[in-house]
Amino acid sequence: MPPEIRHPVVSEAADFLRSVNTAYLEPESKDAGRAEFWLEHIRPDLDRTWGAFDRGRAVGSLRSLDFQLTVPGGRTLPADGISMVSVAATHRRRGLLTGMIAADLAAAADRGDTASILMASEWRIYGRYGFGPATEAAEWRVDKLRAGPQSPRGELEYVSAAELRPLAPPVFDRIRLQRAGGLDRPEPRWDRELGLVRMEGGEPDWDGRAVVHRDPAGEVDGYLRYSSTWGGLENTLTIDELVAATDSAYADLWRFALSVDLITHVVARRRPMDEPLPWLLADGRFAQQTDRYDKLWVRLLDVPAALTARDYLAAGRVVLEFVDKAGYAAGRFELDAGPEGATCRPTTANADLTLPVAALGSAYLGGHRLAGLAVAGLVDEHTPGTLRTADRLLLTDRAPWATLNF
Numbered sequence: 347m348p349p350e351i352r353h354p355v356v357s358e359a360a361d362f363l364r365s366v367n368t369a370y371l372e373p374e375s376k377d378a379g380r381a382e383f384w385l386e387h388i389r390p391d392l393d394r395t396w397g398a399f400d401r402g403r404a405v406g407s408l409r410s411l412d413f414q415l416t417v418p419g420g421r422t423l424p425a426d427g428i429s430m431v432s433v434a435a436t437h438r439r440r441g442l443l444t445g446m447i448a449a450d451l452a453a454a455a456d457r458g459d460t461a462s463i464l465m466a467s468e469w470r471i472y473g474r475y476g477f478g479p480a481t482e483a484a485e486w487r488v489d490k491l492r493a494g495p496q497s498p499r500g501e502l503e504y505v506s507a508a509e510l511r512p513l514a515p516p517v518f519d520r521i522r523l524q525r526a527g528g529l530d531r532p533e534p535r536w537d538r539e540l541g542l543v544r545m546e547g548g549e550p551d552w553d554g555r556a557v558v559h560r561d562p563a564g565e566v567d568g569y570l571r572y573s574s575t576w577g578g579l580e581n582t583l584t585i586d587e588l589v590a591a592t593d594s595a596y597a598d599l600w601r602f603a604l605s606v607d608l609i610t611h612v613v614a615r616r617r618p619m620d621e622p623l624p625w626l627l628a629d630g631r632f633a634q635q636t637d638r639y640d641k642l643w644v645r646l647l648d649v650p651a652a653l654t655a656r657d658y659l660a661a662g663r664v665v666l667e668f669v670d671k672a673g674y675a676a677g678r679f680e681l682d683a684g685p686e687g688a689t690c691r692p693t694t695a696n697a698d699l700t701l702p703v704a705a706l707g708s709a710y711l712g713g714h715r716l717a718g719l720a721v722a723g724l725v726d727e728h729t730p731g732t733l734r735t736a737d738r739l740l741l742t743d744r745a746p747w748a749t750l751n752f
Contacts, residue, residue, distance in 0.1 A: 347401075348440070349398045349399060349405060349406070349440065349442060349631050350398070350400075350401040351396060351397070351398050351399075351406075351442065351445040351446055351449060352396070352397065353393060353396060353397070354392060354395055354397045354404070354631040354692075355392065356385065356392070356398075356591075357618075358397070358399075358404065358623065359385055360377070360380075360381035361382060361383040361403060362381075362395075362397050363377065363380050363384060364382050364399075364404065365404040365406065365407055365434060366378050366407045366430055366433060366736075367380070367629045368434065369407070369432030369433065369434060369435075370432065370434075374614075375742070376548075377406070379453035379545055379548070380545060381737045382432055383545040387488065390409065390637045391410075391588055391706075392524070394410035394411070394412075394450075394547070395407075395408070395409045395410070395430075396408040396409070396410075396418050396446045396449055396450060396452070397446075397639065398433065398437070398442040398445070398446060399648065400437065401718040402719070403752060405433070405434040405436065405437040405442070405614060406432060406433045406434065406442040406443065406446060406451055406527060406666075407430050407431065407432045407446075407707070408428060408429075408431050408432075408443075408446040408447065408530060408612070409428075409429050409430040409431060409487075410426055410427065410428055410450050410453070410454070410467075411426075411427035411428075411484060411532065411752055412424070412426075412427070412532075413425045413426075413463065413529050413530060413752075414453040414529070414530045415460075415461060415463060415522055415528070415529060415644075416522055416525065416526055416527060416528035416529070417526055417652070417655050417656040417657075417710075417711065418526045418656040418657050418658075418711065418712055418742045418746075419655075419656055419657025420523050420524070420599070420657075421655050421656070422523070422528075422530075423460040423461060423651070423652065423655055424457070424458065424585075425459055425460065425462065425463050426450065426451075426453075426454035426457070426459040426461070426462040426647075427462075427463050427464065427752050428447070428450060428463070428464040429464065429465075429752050431446075431464070431467075433532075437495075440555040441598075443471075445656075447475050448672070450462070451475075451645075451647070451672060453464065453540055453672065454647060454648050455648075455704045458648075458649060458654050459648075460646070460647060460648045460651045460655070460704055461522075461640055461644055461645060461646050461647055461648075461652060461707075462477070462645045462647060463643060463644055463645070464477060464642075465641060465642060465643065465644050465748075465751060465752065466479070466640065466643050469640065471484065472643055472645075473704045475645065475661060475672070476645040476646075476670055476671075476672060476674070476704050476707070477643040477644065477645040477704060478643060478644060478645070478704035478707030478708030478709075478714075479640035479641075479642075479643050479646040479708055479713075479714070480527065480642050480707055480708055480709075480710060480713050480732055480746065481527040481640075481641045481642040481711060481713045481745075481746040481747055481748050482619050482640055482641055482713060482745070483612065483615075483616045483617060483618070483619070483638070483639060483641040483747070483748070484617050484618070484619050484621065484635050484637065484638045485613070485615045485616075485617070485635070485636050485637035486612075486613070486614045486617055486623060486633060486634065486635055486636065487611060487612070487613050487622060487634050487636045488604060488611065488613075488614075488623070488627075488632060488634075488730055489610070489611060489632040489635075490604050490610055490611060490612055491610055491611055491707050492541060492629065492732045493604065493627040493628065493629055493630075493632035493633055494627060494628030494629055494631065494632075494702070495600075495601055495604035495605060495626060495627055495628070496601055496628075496727075497601060497605055498535045498598040498601040498602045498605065499594070499597075499600045499601075500560070500561075500594055500595070501556065501559065501560040501564075502557050502558070502559055502560075502598060502599075502602055503558050503560065504555065504556070504557055505556050505557070505558050505569075506556070507540040507541055507542055507552075507556060508542065509556075509646055510540060510556045510558065510571075511536060511537070511540055511542065513558055513566045513569065514536070514540075514569055514589070515531070515536060515546075516566075517566060517587055517589050517590075517591050518531055518749070519566060519568060520567075520591040520750045521589050521590065521749065522534070524591075525618075525744045525745070525746060525747055526656075526711040526712055526713075526742055526744075526747075527641075527711050527713070527746035527748045527749070528747070528748070528749045529642075529748060529749050529750050529752070530684060531750050532747075533634065533752075535669050538551045539550060539551060539552060539587075540556075540571075541553050541554075550712055551613070552571065552573075552586060552712035553573070554571055554572050554573035554574075555570065555571070555572055555573070555574075555592030556569060556570065556571050556572075556713055557570045557572075557599070557602060558570075559590070559594075559595040559598050559599055561592065561594070561595070567590070567591045567592045567594075567595045568588075568589060568590035568591060568592065568595025568596065568598070568599050569587075569589055569599075569604060569635075570585065570587070570588050570589075570599045571585075571586040571588075572585050572586055573586055574606075574609065574610045579610070579611050581608050581609050581610050581611075581612070582609070582610070582611045582612070582613055583603055583606055583609045583611070583612045583613070583636045584612075584613045584614070584615075585603055585612065585613065585614035586616075588600070588614065589660045591678055595738050597626055600623060600626055600746065601626060604626075604627075612744055614682075616641070616751070618744075618747040619633075619638065619745040619747070620744060620745040620746055623717045635729065639744060640750040641747075641748045642711075642746075643707065644707035644711065645707050645708055646674075646703060646706055646707055646710065647674045647675065647703070648674075648675075648676045649668060649677070649679055649690065649692045649706075650679065650691060652710060653679070653681050653683070653688060653690035653710075654688050654689060655691045656683055656688070657685070658683040658684055658685060658688055658739050658740075659685065659738075659741060659743065660684070660685075660738040661681075661683065661685065661742070662678075662682075662683065662684070662735040662738065663680070663682045663735075664679050664681055664682065664698045664699065664703070664732050664735050664736045664739070665678060665679070665693060665695050665697050665698045666678070666680075666681060666683075666697065666698070666699050666700075666706075666736065667679075667699070667700040667701075668677050668700075668701060668702070668703050668706055669700065669701070669702045669703065670702070670703040674703075675680070675706065676703075677692055678692065678693055678694065678695070678697050679691065679692055679693060680692075680693040681694060681739070683735075696728065696729075697728055698727070698728055698729040698732035698735075699716075699725055699726065699727055699728065699729075699732055699733060699736055700725070700726040700728065701716075701719070701724060701725045701726070702724065705719045705724040705725060709740050710740070711742070711746040712741055712742030712745075713745065713746045714745055715737055715740075715741075716733060716736050717734070717737045718739040718741060719731060722731055725749070
């Protein structure tokens with residue numbers, strides 16, 4: 347009898363999470379207590395959780411989260427966030443992942459979600475389901491002693507994690523709307539992110555220090571969470587989260603991190619690709635971008651809604667034909683867009699460009715150029731000059747950035 351794909355019930359939570367932990371190479375010792383914590387603190391909607399079950403035992407998992415995705419211009423669209431994806435090594439090549447994703451995409455479309463999004467553990471998996479890598483993130487390493495940072499100029503204050511709890515969400519909500527790729531942080535996640543709750547017998551998700559920045563009126567407009575490691579003469583401060591709603595908060599929080607005593611290096615992960623960090627230093631060469639990687643993957647479900655909602659810096663008209671084996675984004679659409687607004691509607695006119703829905707997902711937030719995708723053979727131009735028009739339409743003035751992991 348083939349494995350069954352369905353929603354788990356509460357009594358199956360422990361077995362479901364065991365399958366997730368196994369796939370993600372967690373030790374068996376971490377299984378105990380996780381189900382109770384999951385049900386109490388994460389409060390999952392089991393109608394948005396999928397499992398593959400073989401003779402009653404979980405061998406696959408997928409969980410869906412409700413997000414608001416910021417698009418170019420600052421509007422938000424409802425997005426289905428896929429997480430906790432796993433298939434047991436004993437049950438590969440049986441179509442279990444395909445079945446779970448198909449079920450989740452159908453449910454997302456029924457809810458009216460404009461897009462489905464995820465963060466991929468492996469590049470090769472999700473393109474066949476219509477997802478394209480849409481944002482990137484960078485890791486920075488700063489040689490503090492040689493970079494020569496300036497001192498902070500504004501008002502900074504150390505706060506405990508409990509004190510930060512009510513102060514951080516309003517600032518986070520401000521910054522997630524400032525650039526494409528921003529995501530809201532679900533309320534239950536805040537206590538975990540700040541280390542205020544922990545699994546029974548386990549370590550908190552975060553155990554560091556926090557600083558807030560206040561504007562001239564005394565309102566918090568930024569915060570920094572950091573941790574540190576000691577290694578004799580080499581001591582590293584790791585920026586766990588730097589959230590700044592204003593330029594002055596951004597500059598001062600970075601300057602603070604680079605002025606902490608006894609620290610020789612500062613490391614920051616999951617940062618925007620267009621970080622202006624080097625310009626804050628006396629010698630920007632000692633701020634090195636040590637890594638860059640794909641972050642948010644996007645799969646559009648409602649093309650007219652998605653292309654109408656975002657802003658455009660240039661004007662143009664183009665007929666786009668999208669190939670989508672699952673059918674959600676398939677068809678031919680006329681996009682007429684400019685700085686004053688956009689319309690996107692189905693059409694029977696001849697297509698100027700043809701591309702797979704995964705390529706549209708990569709270009710939609712402005713993180714990747716259609717021209718570059720065309721070089722790889724992912725965009726077919728039927729009307730000369732229209733590739734350049736579409737490429738210019740989808741450009742953005744800031745690199746998109748996913749504001750959280752999920």
